[in-house]
Amino acid sequence: MTRHPNPRVAAARVDALFIDRWSPRAFSPEPLTEADIASMFEAARWAPSSSNVQPWLFLYETDGPDREVFDSILKPRNREWAAKAPFLGFLFANTRTADGREPRTAQFDAGAAWMSxxxxxxxxxxxxxxMAGIDVDAAHERLGVDTELWTVMCAFAAGRIGPPEALPPALRERELPKDDRKPLGEIAHRGKWRSS
Incomplete structure (x- = not known):
């Protein structure tokens, strides 16, 4: 599935989808189809959430009239490469409901939708x-999303992998998947937490 060599090795049995997923910066300019975009958001729609509230909002642009606005919200280091991706989106979590409640798991649930x-x-x-490297205030202001009800979580680029040569030299070296995950023993413990 990946065009780049993938050095990742799972420590336990896991579907290849998990170790094949990585975050490139070099994207092909080939547009995503409407069917592909719908499929991505359909998966997010089925993500689990507390009390099935589904407290997420995705805003996206491809090559439409708002694309420059979307690009302008990215910090310069991200804009350098992400503005060339055929798809750019923003994810918001509904952190305060219209009746004043503050769902404790809204950001967690939005993260589940993103992973889906x-x-x-x-x-x-x-x-x-x-990408966390965004102008948070600009995301709300320029995309028209109320800061009283929503919190921007991240931006994200999407597309098919492009040639690393299209990137500036400083980013080119970082354009391969890395096997840099913490060992299982650092992230999962049976029983009470015992810091030492």
Whole structure:
């Protein structure tokens, strides 16, 4: 599925989708089809959420009239490569409801929707790259999303992998998947947490 060599090795049995997912910066300019985009968001729609509230909002643009606005929200280092991707989106979590409640798991649930989208994209041969490097205030202001009800979580680019040579030299070296995950023993413990 990936065009780049993948050095990742799972420590336990896991579907290849999980270790094949990585976040490239070099994207092909080939547009995503409407069917592909619908499929990605359909996967997000079916993500689990507390009390089935589904507290997420995705806004996206491809090559439409708002694309420059979307690109302008990215921090310069991300804009350098992500503005060339055929798809750019933003994910918001509904952190305060219209009746004043603050759902404790809204951001967690929005993250589940993002992961569902990212894995479905990969199943279609589309890669995603989430980005925290955004202008948070601009995301709300320029995209018209109320800060009283929503919190922007991230931006994300999506597309098929392009040639690393299209990237600036400083980014080119970082354009391969890495096997840099923490060992299982650092992230999962049976029983009470015992820090030492």
């Amino acid at each position: 989208l990212a894995l479905q994209a990969l199943a279609l041969g589309i890669y995603t790259h989430g």
